[in-house]
Amino acid sequence: MKGILLAGGRGTRLLPTTLAVSKQLLPVNDKPLVYFPLSVLMLAGITDILLITTPEDRPQLQRLLGDGSHLGLRISYAEQPEPNGIAAALLIGAEHIGDEPVALVLGDNVFHGYNFQELLRQACRDVDGCVLFGYPVSDPHRYGIAEADVDGRLLSIEEKPASPRSNLALVGLYLYDGDAVDIAKNLTPSARGELEITDVNRAYLERGRAKMVHLGRGFAWLDAGTPESLLQAGQYVQLLEQRQGVRIACLEEIALRMGYIDAEDCHRLGVALGNSAYGQYVISVAEQFRNK
Numbered sequence: 454m455k456g457i458l459l460a461g462g463r464g465t466r467l468l469p470t471t472l473a474v475s476k477q478l479l480p481v482n483d484k485p486l487v488y489f490p491l492s493v494l495m496l497a498g499i500t501d502i503l504l505i506t507t508p509e510d511r512p513q514l515q516r517l518l519g520d521g522s523h524l525g526l527r528i529s530y531a532e533q534p535e536p537n538g539i540a541a542a543l544l545i546g547a548e549h550i551g552d553e554p555v556a557l558v559l560g561d562n563v564f565h566g567y568n569f570q571e572l573l574r575q576a577c578r579d580v581d582g583c584v585l586f587g588y589p590v591s592d593p594h595r596y597g598i599a600e601a602d603v604d605g606r607l608l609s610i611e612e613k614p615a616s617p618r619s620n621l622a623l624v625g626l627y628l629y630d631g632d633a634v635d636i637a638k639n640l641t642p643s644a645r646g647e648l649e650i651t652d653v654n655r656a657y658l659e660r661g662r663a664k665m666v667h668l669g670r671g672f673a674w675l676d677a678g679t680p681e682s683l684l685q686a687g688q689y690v691q692l693l694e695q696r697q698g699v700r701i702a703c704l705e706e707i708a709l710r711m712g713y714i715d716a717e718d719c720h721r722l723g724v725a726l727g728n729s730a731y732g733q734y735v736i737s738v739a740e741q742f743r744n745k
Contacts, residue, residue: 525713538647559625582662587621
């Protein structure tokens with residue numbers, strides 16, 4: 454499965470901060486926001502990733518992540534000059550995707566929960582159609598809402614419904630089979646002039662090939678695209694990391710545990726981060742693996 458990380462957009466909800474820096478580079482406690490969606494793809498076992506960003510933000514993100522080889526990944530880059538819709542990422546990434554299945558994750562979404570890795574790996578196995586992820590919210594009229602049967606088969610999708618049929622909001626993570634690019638090519642721009650990801654999902658729904666995975670109690674999903682939600686994400690991560698002594702979305706640790714790099718590689722990456730608490734944590738993880 455190929456991966457696409459959509460880190461485009463202008464970050465207008467975070468102005469004036471994003472006048473000078475990419476939203477994906479803003480800190481969520483001890484690491485850049487982009488680490489969180491990237492960690493999702495890594496946990497899913499995806500190592501061939503296209504990062505889509507703006508021409509202005511591309512140099513900074515490339516400086517941060519490079520070609521991904523230090524993490525055992527292959528990261529390439531493409532540009533989205535204007536924010537013309539999430540579904541446009543499938544067209545920009547058409548050559549990268551080919552006829553393979555693809556996981557598309559939004560660059561400002563934070564996910565965390567027990568057994569998330571196994572949930573992702575199961576969802577990515579033999580994708581036939583599309584697999585979406587639903588998260589219960591208290592204010593469903595603000596989101597794209599999905600309704601599914603007891604077997605997870607998607608029954609309906611509604612955008613910001615006045616009378617929602619469920620309280621399950623669709624989060625910024627989408628799994629598609631090899632038909633996604635062709636579906637995106639046949640989309641008509643919406644009234645706001647964008648290619649809507651909801652239209653891609655509805656195309657699969659109409660074919661009876663759409664499923665939903667329920668992210669239930671004990672799971673956290675945050676769209677960190679506003680000052681309030683960015684702060685909340687940082688507080689959530691800080692609390693868990695402080696209490697448990699582990700780091701959420703630590704790319705070096707994930708790469709080590711997934712077998713993308715070895716303990717010596719991980720140790721070198723930690724040393725390169727100097728005396729930062731994050732760097733010292735990476736070193737400690739590497740040493741634990743050395744001593745096993």
